[in-house]
Amino acid sequence: MPGSSRDLPHPEVEELVLTDVLFALSDPPRLAIVRQLAEGPLTEVSCQAVGGEIPKSTRSHHLKTLREAGVIRNVPHGRQRYVSLRREDLEARFPGLLAAVLGPEPERAATPAEPDPDLAR
């Protein structure tokens, strides 16, 4: 199993539920987070850099929804957390879905801009 997931539960790949994944992706701020994780030069980024303009509590809730649906992995890394897209797991379970969702799409949600130093905990 990749990652240590010491604190937070993550569904196994065979437990991923299509409608949960679709719901997790159906909110513009959450989809913006997923796009950021998919497009950044790193596949894992610190929570500090994720969803910078969203208030911390809202961002926390979005990350929880994405994690519980199995879209992202959120693992501790020292005093911070690292968040990554579960690209391979999603592809294995729902082939083509993530590519279709991330594909050329005109009306993107606004891209988060500033990193927020509050999120690390």
Place this chain on the structure above:
Amino acid sequence: MPGSSRDLPHPEVEELVLTDVLFALSDPPRLAIVRQLAEGPLTEVSCQAVGGEIPKSTRSHHLKTLREAGVIRNVPHGRQRYVSLRREDLEARFPGLLAAVLGPEPERAATPAEPDPDLAR
């Protein structure tokens, strides 16, 4: 433009919003309706045959959500209504999405069974 859409508004293909489509598909009963429309021998079926086991008001709400997101077309046909999947429009706007969602997927929502003669109106 296909269909007459005399009564109900339908978004044009270029107006379809990804997150609205994902949300419409993220509810198991709505996804079951979409699967039924995708898999049936007819591409257009009477509302009578759609989502048979769901209460009429709930089904009505689901059809509205699907229509407003642009997933289905719902047009009058005499005293009944005909509902069809907007497969080509979805493919044009979000290539590969519908195929990925409808692809082999283990935990399907229960398939609606009995046609409900109440729905025609």
